Amino acid sequence: MITVGVLGARGRVGSEVCRGVEAAADMELVAAVDVGDDLDSLVTSGARAVVDFTHPDAVMDNLEFCIDHGIHAVVGTTGFDDARLDTLRRWLADAPSVGVLIAPNFSIGAILMMRFAAAAAPYYESVEVVELHHPTKADAPSGTARRTAELIAAARREAGVDAMPDATSTGLDGARGADVDGVRVHSVRVRGLVAHQEVLLGGPGETLTIRHDSLDRASFVPGVLTGVREIAARPGLTVGLEHVLGFI
Amino acid sequence: MITVGVLGARGRVGSEVCRGVEAAADMELVAAVDVGDDLDSLVTSGARAVVDFTHPDAVMDNLEFCIDHGIHAVVGTTGFDDARLDTLRRWLADAPSVGVLIAPNFSIGAILMMRFAAAAAPYYESVEVVELHHPTKADAPSGTARRTAELIAAARREAGVDAMPDATSTGLDGARGADVDGVRVHSVRVRGLVAHQEVLLGGPGETLTIRHDSLDRASFVPGVLTGVREIAARPGLTVGLEHVLGFI
Amino acid sequence: MITVGVLGARGRVGSEVCRGVEAAADMELVAAVDVGDDLDSLVTSGARAVVDFTHPDAVMDNLEFCIDHGIHAVVGTTGFDDARLDTLRRWLADAPSVGVLIAPNFSIGAILMMRFAAAAAPYYESVEVVELHHPTKADAPSGTARRTAELIAAARREAGVDAMPDATSTGLDGARGADVDGVRVHSVRVRGLVAHQEVLLGGPGETLTIRHDSLDRASFVPGVLTGVREIAARPGLTVGLEHVLGFI
Amino acid sequence: MITVGVLGARGRVGSEVCRGVEAAADMELVAAVDVGDDLDSLVTSGARAVVDFTHPDAVMDNLEFCIDHGIHAVVGTTGFDDARLDTLRRWLADAPSVGVLIAPNFSIGAILMMRFAAAAAPYYESVEVVELHHPTKADAPSGTARRTAELIAAARREAGVDAMPDATSTGLDGARGADVDGVRVHSVRVRGLVAHQEVLLGGPGETLTIRHDSLDRASFVPGVLTGVREIAARPGLTVGLEHVLGFI
Numbered sequence: 001m002i003t004v005g006v007l008g009a010r011g012r013v014g015s016e017v018c019r020g021v022e023a024a025a026d027m028e029l030v031a032a033v034d035v036g037d038d039l040d041s042l043v044t045s046g047a048r049a050v051v052d053f054t055h056p057d058a059v060m061d062n063l064e065f066c067i068d069h070g071i072h073a074v075v076g077t078t079g080f081d082d083a084r085l086d087t088l089r090r091w092l093a094d095a096p097s098v099g100v101l102i103a104p105n106f107s108i109g110a111i112l113m114m115r116f117a118a119a120a121a122p123y124y125e126s127v128e129v130v131e132l133h134h135p136t137k138a139d140a141p142s143g144t145a146r147r148t149a150e151l152i153a154a155a156r157r158e159a160g161v162d163a164m165p166d167a168t169s170t171g172l173d174g175a176r177g178a179d180v181d182g183v184r185v186h187s188v189r190v191r192g193l194v195a196h197q198e199v200l201l202g203g204p205g206e207t208l209t210i211r212h213d214s215l216d217r218a219s220f221v222p223g224v225l226t227g228v229r230e231i232a233a234r235p236g237l238t239v240g241l242e243h244v245l246g247f248i
Numbered sequence: 249m250i251t252v253g254v255l256g257a258r259g260r261v262g263s264e265v266c267r268g269v270e271a272a273a274d275m276e277l278v279a280a281v282d283v284g285d286d287l288d289s290l291v292t293s294g295a296r297a298v299v300d301f302t303h304p305d306a307v308m309d310n311l312e313f314c315i316d317h318g319i320h321a322v323v324g325t326t327g328f329d330d331a332r333l334d335t336l337r338r339w340l341a342d343a344p345s346v347g348v349l350i351a352p353n354f355s356i357g358a359i360l361m362m363r364f365a366a367a368a369a370p371y372y373e374s375v376e377v378v379e380l381h382h383p384t385k386a387d388a389p390s391g392t393a394r395r396t397a398e399l400i401a402a403a404r405r406e407a408g409v410d411a412m413p414d415a416t417s418t419g420l421d422g423a424r425g426a427d428v429d430g431v432r433v434h435s436v437r438v439r440g441l442v443a444h445q446e447v448l449l450g451g452p453g454e455t456l457t458i459r460h461d462s463l464d465r466a467s468f469v470p471g472v473l474t475g476v477r478e479i480a481a482r483p484g485l486t487v488g489l490e491h492v493l494g495f496i
Numbered sequence: 497m498i499t500v501g502v503l504g505a506r507g508r509v510g511s512e513v514c515r516g517v518e519a520a521a522d523m524e525l526v527a528a529v530d531v532g533d534d535l536d537s538l539v540t541s542g543a544r545a546v547v548d549f550t551h552p553d554a555v556m557d558n559l560e561f562c563i564d565h566g567i568h569a570v571v572g573t574t575g576f577d578d579a580r581l582d583t584l585r586r587w588l589a590d591a592p593s594v595g596v597l598i599a600p601n602f603s604i605g606a607i608l609m610m611r612f613a614a615a616a617a618p619y620y621e622s623v624e625v626v627e628l629h630h631p632t633k634a635d636a637p638s639g640t641a642r643r644t645a646e647l648i649a650a651a652r653r654e655a656g657v658d659a660m661p662d663a664t665s666t667g668l669d670g671a672r673g674a675d676v677d678g679v680r681v682h683s684v685r686v687r688g689l690v691a692h693q694e695v696l697l698g699g700p701g702e703t704l705t706i707r708h709d710s711l712d713r714a715s716f717v718p719g720v721l722t723g724v725r726e727i728a729a730r731p732g733l734t735v736g737l738e739h740v741l742g743f744i
Numbered sequence: 745m746i747t748v749g750v751l752g753a754r755g756r757v758g759s760e761v762c763r764g765v766e767a768a769a770d771m772e773l774v775a776a777v778d779v780g781d782d783l784d785s786l787v788t789s790g791a792r793a794v795v796d797f798t799h800p801d802a803v804m805d806n807l808e809f810c811i812d813h814g815i816h817a818v819v820g821t822t823g824f825d826d827a828r829l830d831t832l833r834r835w836l837a838d839a840p841s842v843g844v845l846i847a848p849n850f851s852i853g854a855i856l857m858m859r860f861a862a863a864a865a866p867y868y869e870s871v872e873v874v875e876l877h878h879p880t881k882a883d884a885p886s887g888t889a890r891r892t893a894e895l896i897a898a899a900r901r902e903a904g905v906d907a908m909p910d911a912t913s914t915g916l917d918g919a920r921g922a923d924v925d926g927v928r929v930h931s932v933r934v935r936g937l938v939a940h941q942e943v944l945l946g947g948p949g950e951t952l953t954i955r956h957d958s959l960d961r962a963s964f965v966p967g968v969l970t971g972v973r974e975i976a977a978r979p980g981l982t983v984g985l986e987h988v989l990g991f992i
Contacts, residue, residue: 108867109945109952116860116954123852123966123989126383126438132448135374135412140419164383166437171388172426175435180420186434187423189414190374192450194711200380201853202440205960208853209953210860215690215711216949222867245867268700273658356619357697357704364612364706371604371718371741442959449605452516453712456605457705458612463938463959464701470619493619622879622934628944631870631908636915660879662933667884668924671931674916682930683919685910687869688946696876698936 004228005031005047005071007062008054013076013217017051020221027228039065049228052077060084063100067091072099074227076106076220080239089237099231103241106223110144110197111242113212117199118151120208122159124201127152128177132188132196140187145197146180152199153181252476253279253295253319255310256302261324261468265299268469275476287313297476300325308332311348315339321348322475324468328487337485347479351489354471358392358445359490361460365447366399368456370407372449375400376425380436380444388435393445394428400447401429500724501527501543501567503558504550509572509713513547516717523724535561545724548573556580559596563587568595570723572602572716576735585733595727599737602719606640606693607738609708613695614647616704618655620697623648624673628684628692636683641693642676648695649677748972749775749791749815751806752798757820757961761795764965771972783809793972796821804828807844811835817844818971820964824983833981843975847985850967854888854941855986857956861943862895864952866903868945871896872921876932876940884931889941890924896943897925 004021008014009032021029030045039062042050049072052062056079066073067088080102088100105111121127129152131145141149164183168176177186195214200207223241230244238244252269256262257280269277278293283302287310290298297320300310304327314321315336328350336348353359369375377400379393389397412431416424425434443462448455471489478492486492500517504510505528517525526541535558538546545568548558552575562569563584576598584596601607617623625648627641637645660679664672673682691710696703719737726740734740748765752758753776765773774789779798783806786794793816796806800823810817811832824846832844849855865871873896875889885893908927912920921930939958944951967985974988982988 107950108947109950112860112864112867112952116856116864120856120860123856123970124439126440128436128438130378130434130436136415138415138417140416140423165439167384167386168388168435168437169386171435172428172433174422174424175388175426175433176422176437177425177434178420178423184436185420185423186378186425186436187416187419188376188378188432188434188448189416189424190376190448190450190455191372191413192374192453192455192709192711192715200436200438202438203852203963203966205440205958205963205965206851206853207438207440207957207959208856209955209957211953211955212950213688213953214950215688219688219947219949221949222947226867355702356699357702360612360616360619360704364608364616368608368612371608371722440957440959440963451604451715451718453715453717454603454605454708454710456608457707457709459705459707461703461705461936462701463703463936467699467701467936469701470699474619620935622936624932624934626874626930626932632911634911634913636912636919661935663880663882664884664931664933665882667931668922668929670918670920671884671922671929672918672933673921673930674919676916680932681916681919682874682921682932683912683915684872684874684928684930684944685870685912685920686872686944686946686951687909688949688951696932696934698934701936703934703936 002027002228003030003046003048004028005033005042005045005050007033007050007052010034011053013053016218016221017053017224020225024225042071043069047071049074049231051224051228060087063088064091067095067098070095070098072231074224074231075100075102076224085237085239092236097235099234099236099238101227101231101238101244103227106220106241107214108223108226108245109212109214109219111245113197113199113210114148114151115242116210117148118155120201121152121155122161124203126164126202127183128200129183129185130188130198130200131185132190132193134193135189135191137189141178141180141185145185148197148199149180149183149185152183250275250476251278251294251296252276253281253290253293253298255281255298255300258282259301261301264466264469265301265472268473272473290319291317295319297322297479299472299476308335311336312339315343315346318343318346320346320479322472322479323348323350324354324472333485333487340484345483347482347484347486349475349479349486349492351475354468354489355462356471356474356493357460357462357467359493361445361447361458362396362399363490364458365396366403368449369400369403370409372451374412374450375431376448377431377433378436378446378448379433380438380441382441383437383439385437389426389428389433393433396445396447397428397431397433400431498523498724499526499542499544500524501529501538501541501546503529503546503548506530507549509549512714512717513549513720516721520721538567539565543567545570545727547720547724556583559584560587563591563594566591566594568727570720570727571596571598572720581733581735588732593731595730595732595734597723597727597734597740599723602716602737603710604719604722604741605708605710605715607741609693609695609706610644610647611738612706613644614651616697617648617651618657620699620704622660622698623679624696625679625681626684626694626696627681628686628689630689631685631687633685637674637681641681644693644695645676645679645681648679746771746972747774747790747792748772749777749786749789749794751777751794751796754778755797757797760962760965761797761968764969768969786815787813791815793818793975795968795972804831807832808835811839811842811844814839814842816842816975818968818975819844819846820850820968829981829983836980841979843978843980843982845971845975845982845988847971850964850985851958852967852970852989853956853958853963855989857941857943857954858892858895859986860954861892862899864945865896865899866905868947870908870946872928872930872944874930874932874942874944876934876937878937879933879935881933885922885924885929889929892941892943893924893927893929896927
């Protein structure tokens with residue numbers, strides 16, 4: 001049984017994490033801490049790992065406390081720059097058994113989609129990305145779609161694959177989408193959609209499609225729980241959930 | 249049993265039509281005519297209807313012969329302008345029992361997709377079109393996608409529907425596709441694809457998707473056979489297969 | 497401006513309807529009534545139409561009041577049997593200008609999917625239904641999938657279409673899905689899904705797919721608003737939202 | 745430049761391979777051999793690797809010749825049992841620089857689909873397989889779908905993942921598909937389809953879908969060419985294309 005403390009436990013995200021920990025058969029929620037609560041309860045409750053979804057202003061103090069007390073940490077709070085990561089590495093150097101995982105994205109599906117797309121990309125002549133979101137989204141393409149296209153382009157460059165075929169010689173502006181590192185990205189905006197992405201890969205006579213549909217905020221909880229399960233075995237600093245997913 | 253003659257019977261398309269007629273339980277292929285053959289065989293064989301996939305240079309003579317002899321015609325040959333259509337109407341005025349169907353597209357699926365998209369469009373806040381083809385296609389968007397977008401836009405104008413929501417304020421050129429009459433159209437080009445189109449419609453909490461996949465030239469045969477079955481009941485000139493599909 | 501009263505206004509569904517009416521440019525919410533409130537406010541507020549999402553025990557009294565006072569009604573409350581419908585018809589015979597719409601399903605998307613599927617079914621050799629839901633659903637197939645299959649089968653019978661081809665001669669029990677009136681229906685149950693259905697139609701060389709994704713309860717609101725807009729022009733009793741959707 | 749000989753060069757598959765080798769920028773077709781031709785041309789032409797799509801009766805003689813003459817081989821011919829594989833290993837022991845790749849399936853897309861599905865399966869509560877084929881297929885589910893389900897089940901067993909949730913308590917026989925090692929498999933048969941498969945994985949709030957569409961026999965050529973490129977670096981016997989795809 002992994003004993004878990006949650007920091008930011010009364011927040012929108014933290015409360016989902018609490019529910020997820022309580023529902024997990026191999027975990028026990030031993031401390032639910034939020035602004036104004038004492039961090040000491042993490043120690044007295046015997047938390048082996050902590051999940052932090054708090055605020056950039058609070059997270060470094062939280063992590064210093066955890067590292068000092070030998071508690072592993074899984075962190076979804078934003079605001080980590082190189083200076084902060086360096087500070088964390090220094091602290092962790094003095095606590096060689098402690099693991100800290102910082103991840104900007106805990107959606108296992110989004111990470112698998114990107115990894116699979118990059119792994120498959122060198123084997124196909126053509127790869128395009130279609131992302132589909134609700135029409136109140138401000139940016140097009142989405143950050144995930146850009147990142148996916150960059151990973152695809154990098155994988156193809158490394159493999160020495162040719163540019164993609166495209167005989168388009170006549171048409172309307174924008175029809176072929178945006179160009180991200182040579183990968184075409186199309187942004188669909190339709191009421192009723194939430195957050196979806198499709199990567200289409202094709203060669204002679206066949207296509208492979210990898211699609212991720214994210215319908216609810218709860219989708220990040222399994223990624224957090226996976227992080228909690230794996231972090232004890234990974235002392236030091238890990239950045240990115242993909243590194244604790246076993247298939248890589 | 250409908251007795252059918254095929255003009256252009258040795259051509260790539262005509263030969264598929266011959267096979268389709270022979271396979272149909274309610275039809276009999278009584279004449280297979282091509283360049284150099286005598287049209288009289290249509291009469292001696294007792295053809296009640298003729299299918300013409302020949303050449304713009306030959307088709308008017310063929311149709312004059314059919315109309316003169318009281319034979320209905322289903323025509324996929326191209327090259328009909330207003331002058332030719334007027335000539336046909338004049339000939340048909342003297343043969344009030346004969347029906348002629350001219351259609352630029354015999355794919356029932358493409359026609360249903362366009363009709364359904366236009367019928368549904370006024371009920372949804374957002375409608376976008378994604379067409380997907382092989383990368384040797386020269387035009388983007390496809391003609392069918394443009395036509396679909398125009399029909400959607402017309403249906404929404406007629407119903408007095410508002411413009412679609414789109415909060416995009418930052419991004420990359422082309423990400424949001426081409427603008428056809430206010431409808432966004434995205435063109436995907438991937439090796440291995442043939443000819444595919446998807447219309448996405450969405451309102452609060454739900455989306456409706458209509459997708460047509462055309463994988464083989466044989467896809468036009470059912471539309472031709474439907475034309476043959478229906479033409480006897482539609483004297484005069486009919487332009488467009490949609491008019492003989494019963495649901496409209 | 498259509499003046500609208502909502503009965504059951506504090507319920508989960510009714511409160512969504514209130515929000516929808518307030519957001520509609522052509523409607524004004526003039527009365528929000530719930531248990532314990534006086535129906536007279538519908539009259540004093542000048543409501544032209546009423547939306548009723550209340551309870552089988554209350555709805556008949558509500559409708560008698562509305563019909564007596566010349567107020568149209570759009571009703572999503574359940575529990576209507578033939579006896580109740582006959583009573584409504586009798587009441588409406590005395591109020592020839594009043595319209596009442598009773599609908600078991602206000603999802604426009606679900607209705608369009610069923611209509612399009614039935615309209616297209618006679619033109620294709622094969623039609624199958626795949627419905628996909630969350631794994632806590634008790635019945636398989638879903639009621640909507642069964643109803644869709646029945647409508648498809650009826651449309652094909654009426655058109656005199658042959659049975660569908662299926663050469664399956666070896667395999668595992670259940671692989672080919674359930675048989676509903678000769679139409680194969682497949683039920684997928686996957687965590688993360690909400691309520692989705694796909695109808696696949698295919699003929700030589702092409703397929704047509706109609707898919708409905710319902711992601712949020714709010715999806716019924718546009719159907720209710722359409723009912724409110726159309727009901728004044730349809731005196732008497734109308735059962736089923738499909739009859740007020742213009743394309744039929 | 746890799747010099748390539750093709751055995752079975754006039755067969756339906758071999759002739760596609762010849763075209764693929766000729767089109768590849770890094771390969772040269774130096775020998776096209778079929779029944780009645782002399783194998784010596786493989787030696788005189790300087791073939792570094794051979795592709796064999798011949799017949800179970802011929803393939804062992806072909807491979808003995810290749811191994812004796814230091815030529816690598818990529819083999820799609822069927823009929824390899826343990827005895828034959830043991831014979832090959834014995835021959836290869838005496839030719840330590842020669843590589844032989846035997847693969848039952850050269851579709852890179854099918855292999856990637858299976859690998860990705862198995863890699864992702866332990867991270868999701870639910871996984872189901874939907875395979876879609878033309879209605880003249882005799883077996884349901886397809887062999888690929890069964891194999892995919894077995895790989896998914898094995899990956900979940902190894903990871904100690906719980907059984908999938910399924911609250912179905914009422915319904916029609918077959919609705920929930922076939923049970924392959926605890927994984928539900930659904931077989932759709934629709935005219936116009938070729939060979940398609942979809943793996944749906946889902947957890948709270950998200951789904952991941954991996955889909956493979958095979959539309960044309962040419963789809964195996966890239967897998968064969970990948971085998972030719974990699975085989976020189978893999979002396980000894982390799983069974984299964986997945987082992988030469990770099991991402992594993």
